[in-house]
Amino acid sequence: MAYRPTEKTRAHMTKQRIKLLDAAKSIVSQEGFNGLTIKKVANYSGLAVGSVYKHYQSKNHLLEQVYCELTEQDLLLDHGQIFTSNDPNEQLTTALEQLFSRALMSDKLSYALFAEPLSESIEQHRFRFKDQFKQVFIQIINQGIKQGRFLNQESHIVASAIMGTLNEATLIPLRWQHQQMPTFERIKLIQQCQQFCLRSITYSGDEASFFK
Known part of the structure; x- marks a missing residue:
């Protein structure tokens, strides 16, 4: 039996x-x-x-x-909060704030989840995890373009650039070596990443000036 x-x-x-x-x-x-x-x-x-x-x-x-436990525990974006507003600018601001504040919450863990070299099977989990973030930004950017709030841009490339910014940002706290990054420095890092992405996406000036 x-x-x-x-x-x-x-x-x-x-x-x-x-x-x-x-x-x-x-x-x-x-x-x-x-x-x-x-x-x-x-x-x-x-x-x-x-x-x-x-x-x-x-x-x-x-x-x-x-990896799955850690990413699903605290890092997934709150769609309800992001899409409470119909304004793409407000949606983008909220989504970026959520992304960077949650992802950069701790030094070693942030690097481990987003940038540390891992096995192929875990990289597949990471790819799907990052893609969930990118889809949110693609949706917001496309809506902003459609409403005439953002200049025309390739939303999937821009979404990938946001994730690239995050990847690089996870390396900055590691420079503190044997001590934790001070809270005020972490807040500044999160704000700078958010502002950089906001300015890049919502820029409404003369694009031709970039190529002079």
Whole structure:
């Protein structure tokens, strides 16, 4: 007769899984994905290495789960708040503020989620994750062009440029090395990124002057 786990066993396994995932997220937040090992997760969680493999087939499987958990936990944009207004300028301002303030919330974690070199399978998750952001900006920019609020521009290229700005911005806090980036410096970084993107997209002057 095949073994059937009891309700108590299932609850225990769920508790273990949450404990392991929390330990893994703490490690990534402090050391990035390259600092994550099965042994380290076991030590952080107080569980045996064998317990980790009961829940995760491999280190890469664990990395994928951690990446998805971290990105879905705090970083997804709040569409309801962004599209409360029908004004593309206001939508863009809100979306950029959300993106940069959430994505740059911590030094090592920001770099790990957006820029750290990772395996191909996790890069696919990252691509889909970033694409969710880009689709929001493409929608806002296209609406702004249609309403005559923004100059004509290739929205998909501009959306990619926004993400490129974010990627580079995640490197700046790492320059503080062994100390956390001061709060006032982090706020300034977020504001500068937001203003740079806003000015680039909403510019309404003479484009010909750029090429003189």
